[in-house]
Amino acid sequence: MAAEKNVGLVLLNSSLSPFGQRCSIALAEKGLPHEYVEEDLAAKSDLLLRSNPIYKQVPVLLHDGRTIIESLIILQYLDEAFPDTRPLLPTDPYERAQARFWADYVDKKVYGCGSRLYMIKGEPQVPANIEMAGILKTLEGELGEKEFFGGEHGFGFLDIALVPFSTWFESFDKFWGVGVAEVAPKLAAWAARCMERESVSKNVFSPEKVSDFIGEMRKDLGIE
Template sequence: MAGEKNVGLVLLSSSMSPFGQRCSIALAEKGLPHEYVEEDLAAKSDLLLRSNPIYKQIPVLLHDGRTVIESLIILQYLDEAFPSTRPLLPADPYERARARFWADYVDKKLYGCASRLYMVKEEPQTPAKVEMAEVLKTLEGELGGKEFFGGEQGFGFVDAALMPFATWFESFDRYWGVGVAEVAPKLAAWGARCMEKESVSKSVCSPKEVYDFIGQTRKNLGIE
């Protein structure tokens, strides 16, 4: 463990990025000290452009100078590169596959739908709003009666992948009328439980910061 923790880790990210936040959560859960570098996405650094020349996006994890990109890949890499730290993925191959599926679902469905909602001007129900309600219900169904998506393992891979978006829940309601507490109350309660964890609360933005960020983004897009 001591040898592993001395290996240099650098996270290039942006404080408002839910994808970067999930990496910060994972590093905190594993107790891995690292350097954090805040990136200005309007003026990307040479380090970021060199480290991720294909996508030119954050987050990027540097491990002894070697580059790992894409947030879910970073989470899996941390499990494999630091096996003596607390695992995020289950030990069972089938359960690992299920965890990867649901983390991918978060990115494709929840984030994909939220991105489309950015563009909504009208107040009436839109396809994206209806879809978001269904996505939230589906995630609640997978959570079921468990405290965390990791089940007996506790806070795990899917929790880390989804939790940064829980700070968006308030904005879903205020901007688009998708009340998570009404649509998926167990999921809302799960988000509140996660925020009680120091690894989470110190890694994510507040709901107000998210609300203000979305509002500014909509203004920049000419929607408001």
């Protein structure tokens, strides 16, 4: 059941961060009230720097003053710290391990390759485009015929890990010619289903806003 009182949670975040968006989605899915603190990443607060002195980045979850960092760790912590709320991970150990594996794949592959694409154009872009198309097809294979990656458990851990990056899909096509609807149509349909969830639609940027941001960033870097 959704929590009905303050449970001592503070999320230090940036609305720009797909990793922070994961945490906001998870908190919404679990119905956990919390204080949200928007961080200016160009002028990081003393609280953020004290809370995460190693990486000095968002997201950071404070629970009764104790610090939890790294988005996937935060998601797992929320499951363990609030067992009476809607679970994100399945209960079966093997299924939990699989969900963690694929979430790690999202970070290493989708974010890793997507970040490289932002910074290149011309001939070097070709192998990166091929790599991204392969990544999307691999994720579509894992999704299969399921409505969500959580399968019979519904929208869950892996869905939350990936869905903030689905707002990049339009940019993959616009800037790099990787059309997700053509390369991985089931994955594109999954993204559309996720956006129908209030927890998602209220906590991620629209694809149009992401595209505008990427375009401005590439101009600033002299890529466009």
